Amino acid sequence: MAAAAAATPPAAAAASPPLQEFSVAEERSGHCAVVDGGCLYVWGGYVSIEENEVYLPNDELWIYEIDSGLWSMHLMEGELPPSMSGSCGASVNGKLYIFGGYDDKGYSNRLYYVNLRTRNGTYLWKKITDFKGQPPTPRDKLACWVYKDRLIYFGGYGCRKQSELSDCFDVHDAYWGERIFWGWHNDVHVFDTTTQTWYQPKIKNGVPPQPRAAHSCTVLGNKGYVFGGRVLQKRMNDLHYLNLDTWVWSGKICTNGEKPGDRSWHTLTSVTDSKLFLFGGLSSDNVPLSDGWIYDVATNKWQQLKYLPKSIPRLWHTACLGKEGEVMVFGGSKDDLHFMDTGHCSDLLIFQTQPYSLLRLSLDCIGKMLHLALMDEAVLEQIKITNISLEVFLMIILADVWVKAANLCVEVLCL
Template sequence: MDSGPEGPCCELVAQERSGHTAVVVENRLYVWGGYMSVGEEEVFLPNYEIWVYDLERGIWDVFNMTGELPPPMSGTCGCSLDGDMYIFGGCDYSGQTNQLTDIYWGWNNEVHTFDPMNASWRQPETHGCAPAPRAAHASSILGCRGYICGGRIMETRRSDIYCLDLESWTWSEIVPVSAGPEGRSWHTLTAVSDSSLFLFGGLRVDCKPMSDGWLLDVETKKWREVDHNFKNKPRLWHTACPCKDSDVIVFGGSCDYILRVDTGHCNDTLIFQMQPHPLFRICKDFIAKNVKKHEMLRSQLTLLPPSLLTAVQSRMYFYRPSNKQTN
């Protein structure tokens, strides 16, 4: 890859931005696109640059890309599969995307892939009925299939689901056989099993932030609303990541419609339990959560095997009293 210019004295750091796409491949974070504010204007970042953060060394670098470059965009969705980055959709103010719908907005429904090994972009030819051009949608991957859900299309917000077979590059729409979530944008979609996707939050068509969670079984095509403990914590433009035991961790985002009231940024972490935990974790969590309340637990804690004692003590820190301010 051809590295971009670097100052002789200052350490290279990625430009600030929002609405970008980022994926982790092996030990590197790849960041592309998005926009930044310059004075009163929103400026889209160059489409020919990709920023790479070495997670081991803690060093940023920027490279100039070749191939079939996507246009400069914000609001795209990205996923990683077999070392490549896949992006879909997005928009920009200059109308340089593949769907110019009015004088201000360009909306996109193209698929682009980035190969880090060859430092090049490619736009595969897709087949079938592609989703309508959109931005601020959500995406996830199950096996060799990518899924797109909802997003903003002009002044509407959708909850439709499309599947892209990443081997045949064929689109198909999933038509649910049950009631499901209402249309939204700026939500998240997270794989929690081999056949299930978890949707959380987003912004409704009337610009109301949402806090509901839904589980989609892609085999039965049924939605099911998930009961959880965070109904009072609406989120949009947040992140959601799968973690151990099929939990989903949501971080950051906003609890307000940030284009109107830019004061609701959040820094708390919401953990959603999507399936029963293993017995070992249940026991470890019970001890860690209750050891300070019960003398018997405290007195017998040191009798645990060293490795188990270390695990419990580490978990005790998770249940410590916190004075953090959250939104």
């Protein structure tokens, strides 16, 4: 699950060409994704190959250019993180930070970053070791808020020593030989990116959410919202917020009217100054979900989007807000990962939650006409566009459509 700080990057000098162009990011779940400037960046996660879970290469950064609709892959260098799933990725001032996750050696509490606004085309990972303070205990499936150049982490599943047990930890299992305990967290940890300092804020008041993992977080104003997630065998549908200035929890928000069902592995995204967009996840009955909901802070109501197709369930995907108010959902699984871990996806789903600008509508029209002129009938049949309403529409971008269109453009330009 990812949070992104939207800031316009400075103009970059000409970068070296990517290793692979006009391809698509490989299918995956449990990855990290952020938007910075006009691009979506994807790293990590895992895929199933012949009933084995395989972590994707840790030196690959996939970049989706939003305006052109094209993917490219760049090899990364530096102090590479291990290949992982369940890490928490976020963007602050043009840098992608990843914390935590799970790899072949277990849970992580290491923090890495890479500058996405490179001027020479080289993406260089750096492991942060010269920090002050105490980082969180190792964990995965946590979430975070980005606020005032700080990364604010909440929850997750991981391990603790017996001496580290506290009220913010629900024990799931234990290995008594070494007195190691596994379970769910509801603690809050802050990393200040300007001072390279870890600290735990003093929560002054309010009732915190119970420990959980595979929940989703997003920032609206100075409030960090959290929805759902799992603890023990229970999945939840409660909504809370933490005031990120005063460190006061809201307690469970009692909303008006109907509301989303229990779920984990979903996403929650701020789409306007007063609305949140919830999508997908895994239900209490282990059913992959494809429903979408809008939460209006002003009315304290959830509204279900009635016309989303049921054929696109997603869980353990990522969702990022684009520059035109669109929510870009990438990857994830369409199957229950506990029982049939084969349905990883590489589709990019785009939810338009507010009207496009006139400039964007004009450019889209020109782009569609160009694609129609270049594509043959076989390619056209693969394009599926579903009009939902004046407020929301969903476009499913099939991977090889963009590849064929891009190759055709190159052929025409070479004539």
